Amino acid sequence: MRRKDGRTEGRKLCWAAVGCLLTLSVLPSFRLSAQDTSAIDRGVRIGIVYRPGVRPGVVLLPDRSTALDSVRAILARDLDYSDRFELITLPGGDSIRVSAPAAARAPGARTTAGARAHTGGEAAGLNYPLYQALGADFAIALAAVRDTTQVTIHDVTAGAVRRLLKARLPTATSSQFRMAVHRLADKIVEATLGTAGTAATRVLFVMDGKLYQIDSDGAGFKEILSTKGRAILSPVWDRDGRRIAYMEFWSGHGQLFVQDAATGRRRAVTDGATLDFTPVFSPDGKGLTFSRAIEEGTDVYTFNLRDNCCLQRLTVGRFSDNLSPAYSPDGQRIAFVSTRPGLPQIYVMAADGTDEQLFAPFDYGVTGSSNAPDWSPDGQSVAFHRDVAGTLQVFVLDVRTRTVRQLTSLGRNEDPTWAPDSRHVAFVSDRSGYRQLWVIDMETGRIRPLLQQSGVRLPAWSPRLPETEQSTP
Amino acid sequence: MTRPLLLVLAGLVTAGVVACGGNPQPATPAPQANADSIAAAEKARQDSIAAAEAAARAREEAERVARQRTADSLAALGRGTEAVRTMLATMIHFDFDKSNIRSDDAGTLDQKVGILQANSNAHIRIAGHCDERGSDEYNLALGNRRATAAKQYLVSHGIDGGRIETQSFGKERPLDPGHNEEAWSKNRRDEFDITSGGDALRQP
Numbered sequence: 001m002r003r004k005d006g007r008t009e010g011r012k013l014c015w016a017a018v019g020c021l022l023t024l025s026v027l028p029s030f031r032l033s034a035q036d037t038s039a040i041d042r043g044v045r046i047g048i049v050y051r052p053g054v055r056p057g058v059v060l061l062p063d064r065s066t067a068l069d070s071v072r073a074i075l076a077r078d079l080d081y082s083d084r085f086e087l088i089t090l091p092g093g094d095s096i097r098v099s100a101p102a103a104a105r106a107p108g109a110r111t112t113a114g115a116r117a118h119t120g121g122e123a124a125g126l127n128y129p130l131y132q133a134l135g136a137d138f139a140i141a142l143a144a145v146r147d148t149t150q151v152t153i154h155d156v157t158a159g160a161v162r163r164l165l166k167a168r169l170p171t172a173t174s175s176q177f178r179m180a181v182h183r184l185a186d187k188i189v190e191a192t193l194g195t196a197g198t199a200a201t202r203v204l205f206v207m208d209g210k211l212y213q214i215d216s217d218g219a220g221f222k223e224i225l226s227t228k229g230r231a232i233l234s235p236v237w238d239r240d241g242r243r244i245a246y247m248e249f250w251s252g253h254g255q256l257f258v259q260d261a262a263t264g265r266r267r268a269v270t271d272g273a274t275l276d277f278t279p280v281f282s283p284d285g286k287g288l289t290f291s292r293a294i295e296e297g298t299d300v301y302t303f304n305l306r307d308n309c310c311l312q313r314l315t316v317g318r319f320s321d322n323l324s325p326a327y328s329p330d331g332q333r334i335a336f337v338s339t340r341p342g343l344p345q346i347y348v349m350a351a352d353g354t355d356e357q358l359f360a361p362f363d364y365g366v367t368g369s370s371n372a373p374d375w376s377p378d379g380q381s382v383a384f385h386r387d388v389a390g391t392l393q394v395f396v397l398d399v400r401t402r403t404v405r406q407l408t409s410l411g412r413n414e415d416p417t418w419a420p421d422s423r424h425v426a427f428v429s430d431r432s433g434y435r436q437l438w439v440i441d442m443e444t445g446r447i448r449p450l451l452q453q454s455g456v457r458l459p460a461w462s463p464r465l466p467e468t469e470q471s472t473p
Numbered sequence: 474m475t476r477p478l479l480l481v482l483a484g485l486v487t488a489g490v491v492a493c494g495g496n497p498q499p500a501t502p503a504p505q506a507n508a509d510s511i512a513a514a515e516k517a518r519q520d521s522i523a524a525a526e527a528a529a530r531a532r533e534e535a536e537r538v539a540r541q542r543t544a545d546s547l548a549a550l551g552r553g554t555e556a557v558r559t560m561l562a563t564m565i566h567f568d569f570d571k572s573n574i575r576s577d578d579a580g581t582l583d584q585k586v587g588i589l590q591a592n593s594n595a596h597i598r599i600a601g602h603c604d605e606r607g608s609d610e611y612n613l614a615l616g617n618r619r620a621t622a623a624k625q626y627l628v629s630h631g632i633d634g635g636r637i638e639t640q641s642f643g644k645e646r647p648l649d650p651g652h653n654e655e656a657w658s659k660n661r662r663d664e665f666d667i668t669s670g671g672d673a674l675r676q677p
Contacts, residue, residue: 252640295621298614321614371608
């Protein structure tokens with residue numbers, strides 16, 4: 001954060017300089033590079049390999065036309081929430097035209113139709129040194145060309161257009177609109193940094209026994225399901241984002257359902273005669289693995305969804321409980337909770353139930369209960385929550401080194417769920433006084449509220465969601 | 474008191490005379506009302522009313538007593554069942570994150586053993602509950618442990634396990650909605666319900 005503030009300060013200085021230079025308009029490139037205090041940083045960033053703590057600056061270019069304002073606003077927020085960029089806002093917004101009169105300086109290489117089309121006829125001439133002075137590594141221009149939205153990504157450092165993206169967006173009133181823009185944002189992240197963003201995702205959660213979803217940017221709050229007399233608990237996504245599973249709970253009974261995310265059609269997987277809970281899809285999508293509580297105790301079972309058969313018990317816990325399975329992304333291992341040391345702790349086993357061993361180290365008699373493991377999509381980490389001094393905190397286990405680090409400390413924080421980028425984690429926190437959904441970025445430590453509603457429980461972050469209709473020409 | 478009464482009687486007599494005025498009587502003096510006899514008649518009349526009322530009251534009282542007697546005997550039956558039912562429903566409590574039976578709850582469970590032995594038709598259900606502090610999902614397993622811990626105690630004291638059903642509510646149904654240790658200690662509990670054979674329960 002200190003670095004960020006420093007850069008902001010630097011930018012303010014730059015702005016003063018820019019004001020002068022715009023007036024003088026003489027050899028701006030030479031002067032700007034002389035004035036730029038962050039030249040060393042930018043030198044490091046030329047490789048465009050993401051490095052924690054050094055975030056490339058990005059500027060979303062304003063436009064005279066208001067047609068794409070809502071697209072621009074959604075994109076700007078998505079890029080900000082990706083925590084991968086330093087978002088640069090131009091003072092005065094649309095009123096200041098920060099284009100260079102010296103368009104002739106633009107290299108002849110940029111002669112594509114797309115480059116000509118963007119930003120209301122400003123043509124290819126982007127004053128790269130100016131945006132460089134503002135701290136931008138990328139400048140993004142939006143343009144509407146007939147029914148297609150064109151996104152021109154300028155590599156400011158290289159002084160050239162890096163990518164031209166085209167998307168046929170639904171009308172702003174369409175229910176598909178926001179998600180289509182989120183997909184565009186993810187493509188911008190991929191085009192600039194080489195790794196896709198996570199804007200086109202949703203988070204499922206439970207509130208007052210009902211199932212809800214919300215988009216990754218906090219919009220699209222929507223009730224998915226409520227069942228009379230039954231409480232919905234423990235929602236989860238399958239790996240391709242097409243199906244969800246959850247538990248319906250009533251009078252000590254827990255029944256598991258698998259539901260098509262698009263149509264809402266569902267089927268019961270278990271009969272509700274027992275208490276079945278914490279369902280999770282196997283990464284190959286063939287199986288549903290879950291906890292079943294019977295008089296002998298709670299153990300992990302797996303059911304073959306594809307053949308609708310073959311219930312198999314994976315743990316045999318005689319005097320302990322085993323629950324809350326979480327697959328490694330390769331499907332080879334399952335992290336789970338076991339009470340064999342007395343209090344619940346995080347264990348791991350092979351997917352067939354063999355080779356059980358302690359996963360997250362703890363001090364016997366000192367460390368509190370550890371629960372709710374979620375394996376990151378890149379396989380490198382397992383997030384869980386642990387009782388610290390009578391309240392819960394989110395921890396992350398490094399799978400390779402088997403070391404844990406505490407991620408939260410303010411208030412009660414629980415039920416972490418990974419974003420598909422394996423760097424953002426959503427969790428429930430009462431740090432505001434109410435139990436709300438929050439998102440933390442593991443790299444920058446930035447924490448933002450995802451949803452203001454209170455009484456939220458058991459969030460589940462989706463994978464990148466599949467397109468339900470063609471939106472890319 | 475007597476003056477107004479006399480005036481009224483006098484008035485009535487006068488009115489009678491006027492009503493029969495079609496046949497004027499010789500000027501015989503109007504008969505003097507005998508105040509004493511009128512009062513006596515009136516008293517007798519009122520006495521008879523009172524007697525009738527008293528009789529009615531007595532009848533009602535007799536009926537009420539009879540009803541009460543029936544009700545009392547029914548209630549006595551019910552009270553016995555109710556007392557046993559209350560004893561059977563007495564909850565037991567647990568320490569935080571624990572499912573072992575506390576020593577101060579062993580007596581409560583021993584009482585249930587006696588009741589279940591005296592009422593061999595009675596079947597019960599034990600529901601395990603947790604406080605809000607633990608994890609949502611883990612509490613389902615913990616509640617299950619708490620219910621089965623009590624069942625195991627009863628079974629180990631000779632009760633047929635087939636008469637006891639267990640279930641877990643996790644932390645989904647707190648008894649006390651408070652957010653302090655007083656509420657939490659109440660919420661970490663096993664509840665006991667009679668599922669069948671509970672219409673007439675005998676004392677152990």
